[in-house]
Amino acid sequence: MGVIETSTKGHTMGTNTRRHEGRYRMGKRNEDGRTPLYIDGSKDPVDFIWSTGHGGRPWTTENTPDFHDRKWKAAERVVDMVDARRAAVERRPVPAAVPEGYRQASWEEIALSGIRRVMVPEETAYVDPAHDGTPDGGPRFVTRWSDPVRLVDVTWLSRVAHHRAEYGDFMNVNMITAGGFRSTHWPEGDHAIALGALVPVDTPLLTVSPSFCAECGADSALYAAGQRVACGPCTARRLGWEIESLPHPHFESPKALYAPGTLVEMRVPRGDGGTDIHTGTVKEWHVRLDGTSTKPIGYEAANVRVSFDVSRYGADNCRASELRKIDALAPKSTEDATMTTISSTASRPDMIRLRFLGSTL
């Protein structure tokens, strides 16, 4: 073994030994002085070696940036480059196909429609969170989808600003798999959020039509699947699904689910007939997806946490339907005005306070 050459360009790939002898062949030098180089039996030249004719390292090629003291070292360097490129192609992850009968859906759609039967990303192409969104980060895609699971709840948390810049948001999804309960955190939440999940294209949707099931006459919530509208049990039976896998939306206003970072306002009626307008920033949304229309769960099932400019509590749980998206926060109030709005917020009877869901680190 010879000493590894350190080129002026900083490359560390060794070209001081004949490691690739037998893999390349130099052809007849052209009239213009360039020597075609064939690699691994290629029919066409992979590169051309030529000499600058001066200095201690005159030899280079058209496609490599380095200069060498010997012609064969230029050829060795080309083989190194070919091998590196080939290895990069082999390492490159391949997007997983979307199975027939499924389509990609965003977490917002899943949460708002109460969709529970999904396939979640099991493996994804690596995206450096610190370079998120830049060419260094690489494209986002799923390399392996899970088997179908049943969602229990979905939480999307924003982080404090300096962590957010580095890692993005945080997402937590709890689900029932064939192997039992599973809790999945996506610390690089932007990635998970962008990829969403797969949902069956024939996912039935809960309707609001107050009617009887055409198939069994039951007086209960109806699901629309394709052209058919039927009650939960009839729909589940026809699709071959467990009834707990049918969608069960909890958001009372299925139009609004505000991503963390969204600026919102909430109007709160005052005792004197006036209205306080609070503005703030959405910090988190959380939605439970368990329960059925005949067995509703008995606790707060969906909420949006908002950090209001007047809040003493960091963030308050709000109903999405009470919020409205705005373009800018209200200017900071005077001390007197702040006192007034705090008291009206604190005395509000339907303002529910829950423990903070997870860490914002």
Ligand SMILES: [Zn+2]
């Ligand atoms: Zn029925």
